[in-house]
Amino acid sequence: MKILVIVKRFPFKTCNGLNEYQDGIRIVEELKRQGHEIVIGFFDQSAEQIRILYLEFKPDFVFQTGGINRGFDIIKCLKSLGAKIVIWHPDAYWLNQKNSKHLFLEAFDIIDLFITTMKGHIEIAKPYTDKVVWSPHFFDHTYYKSDNILAKADDVIFVGNKTPCSLQREEYLKEIVKKGYRTIIVGWGFSSLGSVINYDGKFIADCYKKSKIGLNMISGGELNYNLQFSVRMYQVMGCGCFLLTEYIPGIEELFILKKHLDVFHTKEEMLEKIDYYLKHEDAREKIALKGQKEIFDKYTIDKSVGRYLSIIKKKLKL
Secondary structure (H helix, E strand, O other), X not given: OEEEEEEOOOOOOOOOOOXXXXXXXXXXXXXXXXXXXXXXXXXXXXXXXXXXXXXXXXXXXXXXXXXXXXXXXXXXXXXXXXXXXXXXXXXXXXXXXOOOXXXXXHXXXXXXXXXXXXXXXXXXXXXOOOOEEEOOOOEOOOOOOOOOOOOOOEEEEEEOOOOHHHOHHHHHXXXXXXXXXXXXXXXXXXXXXXXXXXOOHHHHHHHHHOEEEEEEOOOOOOOOOOOOOOHHHHHHHHOOOEEEEEOXXXXXXXXXXXXXXXXXXXXXXXXXXXXXXXXOHHHHHHHHHHHHHHHHHHOEHHHHHHHHHHHHHHHHOO
């Protein structure tokens, strides 16, 4: 198929000028591997520039990755040309946020299909639209890979950013560092804890390989949905690291607790389980191995993108 993919630009670029680590570019690369003809547009281009791309390329559909808060000039323009438009949304923010609701409602009027990676979004959207479908996120085993054989030298790793809706992350990470655990933090907002910013796939894979516990914390408060899975969870398990995640409603639908991963509900329970799993290597590594197998069996990028395309073909009658 011919697909026009619209993606975000991020400030950290790789040698080819694109942000290889970001989800949109990973999907683009997988679509190419599957034999599809792809043209890329960016949110910071004008609607007129994207309109020219569309008319010259004549895609079967437009696939926008995220960007619901970037305005609607582009998709409005494309819709006026008769384009079939799909938005893929991997983020937590949704209709129940006052500052976002009007954006989603406007998008629903324009687009043909909305794919979310968080199942709880569907129930909230039901009063407004039937265009929202759920399909899980992915692990890109072609990007997050390393042939290095590394000893488990670090205790805990967290890859993620400090955001207004996830301020507890800093509190929890401070407690982990205070306990004296050897901790790697990759992401924005944690410079006081010695964090680094490096999203190169091999670097991240090596960090997970040499860490005993990969930590996941979700956004709290009003951003708390059924199956609110971050891509981080797939990356931790896919890279062969043991995943300890804050409990997520519905997690048992996809994974078996204490077989593929383990969970915590409070800061105190998190610290207790970090201590337990650092002292029980066999149990930890057994779970890590089974978690990695589950990811490779069901959630590698080729399988997930294949599911997205199957949904799109069926819903758009392509």
